Amino acid sequence: MRRALIAIAALAVALPAHAQSVEQRIAAYKHRVDLLEDQNAIEDLQATYGYYFDKGLWNQAASLFAPGGTFEYGQRGVYIGQAHIQRAMLLFGPQGLAAGHLNNHMLLQAVITVADDGLSAKARWQGMVMLSRPGQNGVWGVGVYENAYVRQKGVWKISKLHFYVTAETDYDAGWLKSAIPMQGPSALFPPDKPPTEVYRAFPGVYIPPFDYKHPVTGKSLSDIPEPPDDVVGRK
């Protein structure tokens, strides 16, 4: 039904409003409202993921993923499917936030692009991170999410979550004195695939590829060159 409407809507968009029949206009406007609602649903979905992840609600967080969905955090590798994702999250602490832990992953600055068929979407998010564990110094972190979503039977789910760590530092020391490297793949709960991209966190620099086109020029942003990195071996 939705597909048929979209076809009508696509046809209608090409015509000026007053050259269209009332039915064509209603179909076109319904499609535009659908896309607005989809964007809001995705914003809510990702924000909800954040609230679950903060508090160690791994079972709830993992349930937001589509079957075959992927989870990739820093250089830990790729976990595929809800069961493996939930296990990967145990590397951040036990189910239910442990005493004295802080696992805040604040999500902001969403740039959400819903596909015109309303069945998939992509989004870039800014991730601010505040961590602590008993007996350890607090940690400030920051990174970028490049995520993908899929709509199945009317419900939006996460099909890909990829958090690129930009930097992590000791809360008291700051960037000039402390740069915490990312963790690699776990030996305890190994990932299904190695990291999709190899890069370093601060002091290294890396540009998580942009999923969206330039909003003014319409040009792709995929040809922006990555900065060289002697350690990683990127020229």
Next chain:
Amino acid sequence: MRVLLAAALVALASPVLAETPEQRLDALDKRITRLEDMNQVEKLQRVYGYFVDKGQWTQLSELFADDATLEIGGKGLFLGKKRVLEYMQTAFGKDGPKEGLLANHMQFQPVVDIAPDGKTAWVRSRAFVMSVGGWGLPLYEDEFTKQNGVWKFSRESGPFTMYTSWKGWGHDALNNTWPDKFDPPPDLPPTTVYLTYPAYWIVPFHYPNPVTGKPFPVEPVGAYQAPPGTPEQEASLKVGRLADGTQPIAQPPRD
């Protein structure tokens, strides 16, 4: 567009049954377009932030209209898209992130408004800066223009609220930047001279109070390091920087 607007207003004022389907659809189109425009303008501000984070100066400048203006901190006004690019590449280096440099400008808290004619928009929003230099809080009162169906920045105005080292605002703070603090020089002096924390300046709001519906004057507009009317405050308005061109690093107020 004006005619459409008038039609929409007439439509709103009349009983629904008196409207033709075309009129109702025109009104609906206008409301949907406004929602889409709000999203697009919010997106521009966020995309700007991501470009700042990783130094995509060329792509950042392409978010601006040809005759747009840019004013950040106390640096002064830069006129035109080309000057926006020159500002970024001269002040912050060539395109791309630099090893050992972190300059995250995280964008949030937008208040978006679209003009009734759908051709101009405004955003009040803010960034939280997490950088190797420390912490910062710019505020934005930005204006956007829709040209040939595409939204662009027509004015970026990013006055600073507070900048401090990693030690934090309880320890030290930068009063503001100024036109010759770093290259390139601006085309015009700052539109307002003000000091940042521990002084403050209330950036005028582009929108009225959303509950009363009334705009309100923020008077007197100025910089305060002490309560208005006190000798300390009078003096603070005359003290911009030291004779050697540097600005004093102010101590925060103590109880």
